[in-house]
Amino acid sequence: MFESLKKKFSGTIGKISDQVSSEEEEAAKEKEEKAKAALTGVKLTEDKAIEKTETSSSETPGDTGAKKELKTKTISSGKDQKVKDKADKTSGKDESDEKSPKGEDGEKKSRFSFFRRKSDSKDEDSKKTSEDEISKDGINSKLKTADSSTATDVSGSTTDSVIGATDSEKSTDSEKDKGKSGKEEDEPSGLFTFATHKTISEKDVDDVLFELELALLEGDVAMEVAEQIVKSVKEDLVGRKIKRRSDVAKFTREALKKAISDILVVDGPNLEELVQNAKKTGEPLKIMFVGVNGTGKTTTISKIADHYVKEGYSPVIAASDTFRAGAIEQISHHAEKVGVKIIRHQKGADPAAVAYDAVEHAKAKKKELVLIDTAGRMQTNINLMDEMKKIQRVVKPDLAIFVGDALTGNDAVEQARKFDDAVGVDGIILTKADADAKGGAALSIGHVINKPILFLGVGQGYGDIMEFHPDWMVEQVLGD
Ligand SMILES: Nc1nc2c(ncn2[C@@H]2O[C@H](COP(=O)(O)OP(=O)(O)OP(=O)(O)O)[C@@H](O)[C@H]2O)c(=O)[nH]1
Known part of the structure; x- marks a missing residue:
């Protein structure tokens, strides 16, 4: 997962170390000659x-x-x-x-x-x-x-x-x-000078960070995110006093960690708390899942249902994708597998009506969670986007979660932006992270729409979902 991102960062750490050292060696040589x-x-x-x-x-x-x-x-x-x-x-x-x-x-x-x-x-x-x-x-x-x-x-x-x-x-x-x-004769040249004098300069980092920015853009990291990482790392490194060569790598790694952590940490809802609260109040937590076709919405809803079943809750699924042929059967199959109730109408029915029935069912049966599937749609399809807004008006979901495919990189980020504009996204689930080497979407998406990634889909099985923690991702891409 995110191997390419990891490579880029470790390459940057190595290059900055080399750059600082070679500058220093030159200075030491010059000093020696003097x-x-x-x-x-x-x-x-x-x-x-x-x-x-x-x-x-x-x-x-x-x-x-x-x-x-x-x-x-x-x-x-x-x-x-x-x-x-x-x-x-x-x-x-x-x-x-x-x-x-x-x-x-x-x-x-x-x-x-x-x-x-x-x-x-x-x-x-x-x-x-x-x-x-x-x-x-x-x-x-x-x-x-x-x-x-x-x-x-x-x-x-x-x-x-x-x-x-x-x-x-x-x-x-x-x-x-x-x-x-006489003093210089007593001192070990080069490294000693490095140990006492080196301060990282703009010249030491500019070229390498420019390369990093390009590499990030190539790796589907959003432009604003790539720029911010580079800016933050530069601000952190330039002017830092270096005592020994290994400090350069250490400081660069720390600077990158901080930059990435700042990008990834975004305030958002605490699902666990919200579900617990729903249990206490008897008022179900209503979550609407949105996203384009084929990103893995149906599978993800099944994973979430399975997760909360295992946590002791009783979710109910609303089969509100009445648009795509086979969608109702597909989600029904998953619901049965994970052991949750599904509310379904026939194909072509009003998705908002299906969602409404699911909420009524949850209220009547004291279920804490309503998971609303919606038809996948292109963010450019005005009619389908309006249909989604209708669900919002009718059932007033507590949360709208955008489901994006990590493999689509920048496209996922752009989709998220459009869905956020249309319905106001509260959180993100990125699917197929298990197959994503680039990591561009994972790094960018939350920052771009200022909403947190809540979960990562990491496989096709029901258990293949993990809560997303920025620290974990930072470790993934910058761990030793
Ligand atoms: N490797 C991997 N595959 C996944 C993941 N999530 C979903 N998939 C696969 O992606 C494909 C599409 O998933 P669906 O859940 O059918 O997609 P959808 O978004 O519901 O599709 P629409 O109903 O058209 O909107 C399926 O083959 C899933 O098994 C994941 O996290 N990792």
Whole structure:
């Protein structure tokens, strides 16, 4: 029963879990890469620091002060890397420029690649001069940071891309980065991030819920019901904080359960109470069964009669389908089988008169329940719909129950709407649910006409009927 609906929902749960996880994995990967990049930055900083130490130790204060101030920047973090990239753009130098050798010593060259000059030719000269002097004087450079706008090299030219950060800032950045990367080294990536950070976003659910909506529509779920389920699930999930992967499935399942339960729970009459009350008052409960041809009305009335006989009541059946050939014989046969009284007239008689006689019989014999069969009719057949209204006027049934065939899906929902408009339906019995894989009608019908499903027909035997409980259906389609 409802296997297809169950599949759709479990597919949705799986897809949302996958979607959230894959997004998260990507984020974790990106984070990991950033962490690696930061680590590389830290390494460069350390190299630079070593160089700085070496430089300082070989520096002669007098030489340095007199000759030049080389503005340098140690790239120590992702943040600095961004600034560096920006600086590269500004200076018009590309990576290859940076990587090209600028001096005799390879290592020195690569380290000097962090120097920036405003004018390539002028700066190259300046740098050459600087480096020459450095080698001549045995001085590497005076590693000094300064604001780029005021920094000048030895020849007096202004450097425009010296990345402004003080030594203390550099070391702080570097410390931060070390701390950050150190932390990430300690943490398991991916799942840990998932465990601490993930909040479900619209992006995580939109596509999957759109797919679900289409699948529900294909499965004969009424449009308004499909829309409401999707809306409710989305509202429930988006913004939820997720601690672990399994939470996604759990929350999605809960969200679907809530959405479906809200759809299925519809206020309506309590048959059991009404019958008990009829017993107390001696005034029979009159139920009229309506629906189109062949949905299983006759069989269903027999099942209900059998059910209440077993509960200790004495129902009476009114054979008010005087229209269809063989209908009176058919219901008489069932009545005999389940052991209840039937009131019948000949074919073509007034259905309202048959119903009236059945009610009089029930009153006279103190029977609690009158079950009125009616001819199956298309909801579009005005004459037959009017005939049904006549029964209503004459016997004033307490309840009108719509009997619909679950296998007809959306048609059953539309029929219910029309019968509700015509006579005011109080409750629904869905037949052939045993053969219904789609579940569209079961999910939609009560919500669409705002009347509850009271029973499900689940086979051809008299005992094949069950009271309908929304919780049961929710379990059917979303149980583990
Ligand atoms: N599998 C299954 N078959 C059912 C169920 N209810 C009724 N049927 C079958 O559906 C067929 C039609 O049932 P009827 O009770 O004759 O239908 P009806 O609505 O009275 O037909 P009309 O008198 O033309 O209105 C019969 O073969 C029933 O056995 C059910 O819950 N499950």
